[in-house]
Amino acid sequence: MKKNGNPPVLQIRSLSANYGDVKALKGISLDVKQGEIVGLIGPNGAGKSTLIKVLSGVLKASSGEVLINQKEVNSYSPSQRARTLAVVPQARQLGGAFTVEQAVLLGRTAYLGFLGKPAKEDLRKAAWAMEQTEVDSLADRKLAEISGGEQQRVLLARALAQDAPVLLLDEPTNHLDLRYQVHLLKLVKRLVKQERLSVLMAMHDLNQVSGTADRVVLLANGELKAVGSPEEVLTPFNILQAYQAEIETFTHPKTNKHIIFPVE
Amino acid sequence: MDLSGLQKLCTQKCLINNMKTRPFLMISLLLGFSLLLSIALGAVTIPPGNALKILLSSLPWFEFSGDWPAYFETILLDLRLPHTILVALTGMALAGSGASFQGLFRNPLADPYLIGVASGAGLGAIIVMSIPQVGRYLIPFGAFLGGLGTIAVVYRLAKVGRMVPLTTLILAGVAIGSFASALTSFLMLISDEMILQAMNFLLGGSTVTGWEPLVIALPYFSAGLTLLVLGGHSLNVLQFGEEQAQQLGLHVERVKLFIIISASLTTAAAVSFSGVIGFVGLVVPHIIRLLWGSDYKKLIPLSVLGGGVILLLSDILARTIMAPGYLPVGIVTSLIGAPFFLWILRRAKKEVFW
Numbered sequence: 256m257k258k259n260g261n262p263p264v265l266q267i268r269s270l271s272a273n274y275g276d277v278k279a280l281k282g283i284s285l286d287v288k289q290g291e292i293v294g295l296i297g298p299n300g301a302g303k304s305t306l307i308k309v310l311s312g313v314l315k316a317s318s319g320e321v322l323i324n325q326k327e328v329n330s331y332s333p334s335q336r337a338r339t340l341a342v343v344p345q346a347r348q349l350g351g352a353f354t355v356e357q358a359v360l361l362g363r364t365a366y367l368g369f370l371g372k373p374a375k376e377d378l379r380k381a382a383w384a385m386e387q388t389e390v391d392s393l394a395d396r397k398l399a400e401i402s403g404g405e406q407q408r409v410l411l412a413r414a415l416a417q418d419a420p421v422l423l424l425d426e427p428t429n430h431l432d433l434r435y436q437v438h439l440l441k442l443v444k445r446l447v448k449q450e451r452l453s454v455l456m457a458m459h460d461l462n463q464v465s466g467t468a469d470r471v472v473l474l475a476n477g478e479l480k481a482v483g484s485p486e487e488v489l490t491p492f493n494i495l496q497a498y499q500a501e502i503e504t505f506t507h508p509k510t511n512k513h514i515i516f517p518v519e
Numbered sequence: 520m521d522l523s524g525l526q527k528l529c530t531q532k533c534l535i536n537n538m539k540t541r542p543f544l545m546i547s548l549l550l551g552f553s554l555l556l557s558i559a560l561g562a563v564t565i566p567p568g569n570a571l572k573i574l575l576s577s578l579p580w581f582e583f584s585g586d587w588p589a590y591f592e593t594i595l596l597d598l599r600l601p602h603t604i605l606v607a608l609t610g611m612a613l614a615g616s617g618a619s620f621q622g623l624f625r626n627p628l629a630d631p632y633l634i635g636v637a638s639g640a641g642l643g644a645i646i647v648m649s650i651p652q653v654g655r656y657l658i659p660f661g662a663f664l665g666g667l668g669t670i671a672v673v674y675r676l677a678k679v680g681r682m683v684p685l686t687t688l689i690l691a692g693v694a695i696g697s698f699a700s701a702l703t704s705f706l707m708l709i710s711d712e713m714i715l716q717a718m719n720f721l722l723g724g725s726t727v728t729g730w731e732p733l734v735i736a737l738p739y740f741s742a743g744l745t746l747l748v749l750g751g752h753s754l755n756v757l758q759f760g761e762e763q764a765q766q767l768g769l770h771v772e773r774v775k776l777f778i779i780i781s782a783s784l785t786t787a788a789a790v791s792f793s794g795v796i797g798f799v800g801l802v803v804p805h806i807i808r809l810l811w812g813s814d815y816k817k818l819i820p821l822s823v824l825g826g827g828v829i830l831l832l833s834d835i836l837a838r839t840i841m842a843p844g845y846l847p848v849g850i851v852t853s854l855i856g857a858p859f860f861l862w863i864l865r866r867a868k869k870e871v872f873w
Contacts, residue, residue: 311766337768344763352813353758364756365768371752371816417767 270319294468351399362416404435614826617800622754634692639669662791743785798856
């Protein structure tokens with residue numbers, strides 16, 4: 256089969272969800288191919304986190320379907336779902352007393368029995384994930400003792416250990432300083448291409464999205480407003496509509512990346 | 520340098536080092552020591568050597584002849600031994616369920632009293648006691664029903680949509696717990712004959728003696744404690760919050776129900792036989808956590824063993840300090856436990872152990 260002939264790994268079909276009476280997602284349809292990073296942007300309350308919650312089964316969809324490798328996952332049990340889809344949350348709520356290694360091993364929860372005794376394969380996967388995210392030297396340190404950037408890499412390692420084809424990241428560079436932001440995004444990019452993962456990543460910084468994502472999805476008021484390449488989506492018109500902010504766009508003289516600058 | 524020689528030297532000499540690396544051995548030795556001390560000490564002191572011989576003689580495989588008075592055997596086998604085992608199991612149940620509730624609620628102050636289970640179990644026990652013509656053997660069953668009934672009401676009240684947020688669970692638990700305590704006091708006041716018994720009960724004094732209650736209690740204790748120890752891994756995953764736990768593949772609602780039922784079972788068993796004993800469920804898991812960390816796969820079994828040690832030692836103090844009188848053990852645990860807990864809190868500010 257030709258590479259381009261493969262169907263998308265993650266397929267979202269008219270997905271809707273409510274918080275009580277509030278419609279938080281209104282008929283979102285979206286595909287993510289293998290090895291592709293799709294950046295998810297939109298103003299606060301646009302539905303980015305809600306979409307991640309619905310995809311990961313924390314919030315129930317009111318209608319629509321989610322297919323991963325052509326299988327409907329809305330009816331999956333938590334452990335079945337965790338084997339097909341892993342989430343990298345923001346490094347805020349952490350069991351600070353756990354060591355880095357213990358935390359990464361929890362990524363294997365979906366494969367372990369009720370007693371949680373790891374097999375050789377689980378230990379191997381966790382060690383590999385720590386190596387890939389460059390936290391293997393911290394294995395015995397407690398989460399509370401390491402920096403925010405390192406914590407975020409531990410959460411990335413935990414998600415990698417889950418061994419799922421789809422990876423969701425929820426604003427992973429929030430609360431990190433610039434050095435760690437750049438480092439983390441480079442790491443994500445390298446791993447996605449290397450492991451051929453399908454990634455949906457919610458982000459705030461539009462220039463980071465432009466530099467990292469293959470395609471960009473713009474959400475506003477729970478609706479999908481635009482989808483396409485960074486140049487196609489990050490236009491002054493789209494941004495004004497969604498964020499009520501005026502921007503100008505440029506092309507970076509060295510990298511040829513699309514860049515955005517707000518206008519007073 | 521010969522490293523194995525050094526290690527050997529260390530296992531013999533470095534008690535502290537040994538405590539760090541072999542927690543189960545250390546705490547089991549402590550438990551054995553406390554058990555022996557508990558059957559030896561009391562209003563009549565039986566030398567520990569003799570106590571051990573009498574114990575072994577009661578088994579079919581051993582025969583010791585000794586020069587101890589015959590009433591030693593009666594005191595030891597009919598009174599102290601069942602009492603000691605009951606106290607040990609009660610301490611184990613309180614500390615084990617305390618550790619589990621703390622893990623479930625991710626709150627260092629959680630214990631069986633916080634979510635109303637203990638008060639509900641106490642009410643169930645008092646109701647059975649206040650019905651005339653009902654045997655004592657129904658008390659634990661009443662406590663179990665009281666505890667489960669309380670948690671069912673609390674759980675229903677706390678439920679928002681499909682989820683049970685922990686804050687509403689604790690709020691509902693405190694409210695229902697207070698209501699149950701008030702009903703308990705009311706029942707005590709209208710019933711003159713049982714006021715002394717109930718008073719003793721509420722202060723954490725044993726209301727029963729002999730082997731019979733122990734035999735009735737054993738199924739509750741053993742089922743509850745086994746389930747609690749099995750839940751360790753799930754509690755580890757829950758430490759990252761319910762949302763992340765679910766995303767990691769844990770069936771969160773099912774696990775919460777499992778922990779609540781097993782912890783309620785153990786709490787009910789503890790409360791029905793030994794009354795309301797505070798601070799064991801709070802202090803013991805904290806000590807264990809400070810010494811050996813917060814991995815719930817180890818924390819729960821270690822808390823169970825440690826709870827046995829602490830309550831046995833408190834009970835020995837309660838029986839000997841005013842001998843031949845008896846102080847309800849709940850008074851001792853609160854008198855020692857509360858200041859100790861404050862000391863832990865001050866110390867804990869300096870390091871992350873939670």
